[in-house]
Amino acid sequence: AQSVTQLGSHVSVSEGALVLLRCNYSSSVPPYLFWYVQYPNQGLQLLLKYTTGATLVKGINGFEAEFKKSETSFHLTKPSAHMSDAAEYFCAVRAGGGADGLTFGKGTHLIIQP
Amino acid sequence: DAGVTQSPTHLIKTRGQQVTLRCSPKSGHDTVSWYQQALGQGPQFIFQYYEEEERQRGNFPDRFSGHQFPNYSSELNVNALLLGDSALYLCASNQRIDTQYFGPGTRLTVL
Numbered sequence: 001a002q003s004v005t006q007l008g009s010h011v012s013v014s015e016g017a018l019v020l021l022r023c024n025y026s027s028s029v030p031p032y033l034f035w036y037v038q039y040p041n042q043g044l045q046l047l048l049k050y051t052t053g054a055t056l057v058k059g060i061n062g063f064e065a066e067f068k069k070s071e072t073s074f075h076l077t078k079p080s081a082h083m084s085d086a087a088e089y090f091c092a093v094r095a096g097g098g099a100d101g102l103t104f105g106k107g108t109h110l111i112i113q114p
Numbered sequence: 115d116a117g118v119t120q121s122p123t124h125l126i127k128t129r130g131q132q133v134t135l136r137c138s139p140k141s142g143h144d145t146v147s148w149y150q151q152a153l154g155q156g157p158q159f160i161f162q163y164y165e166e167e168e169r170q171r172g173n174f175p176d177r178f179s180g181h182q183f184p185n186y187s188s189e190l191n192v193n194a195l196l197l198g199d200s201a202l203y204l205c206a207s208n209q210r211i212d213t214q215y216f217g218p219g220t221r222l223t224v225l
Contacts, residue, residue: 004156025190034213043204043216043217043218043219044204044206044220046213048213090156091156092156100162101159101161101170102147102157102206103157103159104149104156104157104158105156106155107154107155107156
């Protein structure tokens with residue numbers, strides 16, 4: 001079984017500042033990890049994913065995340081926040097190599113201060 | 115290339131009624147999953163269909179059922195609606211074990 005914990009239901013940063021959204025997972029098998037973004041009244045858009053190989057993965061819109069097995073973490077970062085980054089962000093896990101449904105965290109609402 | 119589409123976008127029902135939601139997967143995808151997203155929560159996995167069979171199911175009661183058609187499109191049916199079934203219902207599609215891509219969702223309100 002898998003689970004995801006996202007620390008901080010709300011994160012506020014200034015425009016141009018570093019964005020850091022935290023995700024810790026639990027999985028009994030090697031995980032596949034995902035970050036999705038959701039804008040108001042819309043579905044989920046994939047930002048990036050980790051399956052195997054390089055532990056630092058780059059996604060769309062300047063986001064990246066690093067898989068740290070020893071810390072069971074997959075934190076999302078962006079060097080410089082933009083107003084358009086304001087949205088809900090979800091971390092998700094799936095048993096690696098399997099065809100299972102995704103297990104999501106509760107989400108982090110990112111607020112960008114002008 | 116159209117992405118995942120869902121219909122209707124919004125739906126209002128009363129307690130005890132039945133509802134059917136529809137999903138068309140992204141071109142080339144053969145697997146469809148359904149998720150329920152309550153207000154302020156992350157999506158929760160309902161079930162997944164592949165080759166017209168339910169392959170995996172989350173922790174949802176039998177009131178939730180589904181179907182996948184030969185063209186890979188899918189329906190989610192919910193019987194005996196409860197107030198707690200009010201949520202955004204998301205459909206996701208993928209090819210085999212590849213990444214899931216999500217549709218815009220159907221907002222269901224139960225009064």
